[in-house]
Amino acid sequence: MNDLDVIIDRNGPLLEAKSVSVEVINSYRGKIPEMLLELWDTQGIGSWAKGARSPHLTVFLS
Structure with a gap:
């Protein structure tokens, strides 16, 4: 299990x-x-923050 797998698992x-x-x-x-x-x-x-997505990270997805 790599570090990313651990983060997702947690x-x-x-x-x-x-x-x-x-x-x-x-x-x-x-x-x-x-x-x-x-x-x-x-x-x-x-998000892992109860659905609150950072507006800074969604700008490039538009």
Whole structure:
């Protein structure tokens, strides 16, 4: 089990997850941690905070 699996196991699935395109993921490669890119690729983007999604992270999904 890798670190991302542990995080998902502890927190459960993302709430209201939205998929992230390969183009968006690739545009962030080398700029943010690879683990976050893996999360976006495998789980999408969502929240573990009772459904409150950060407006900063949803801007690029529009």
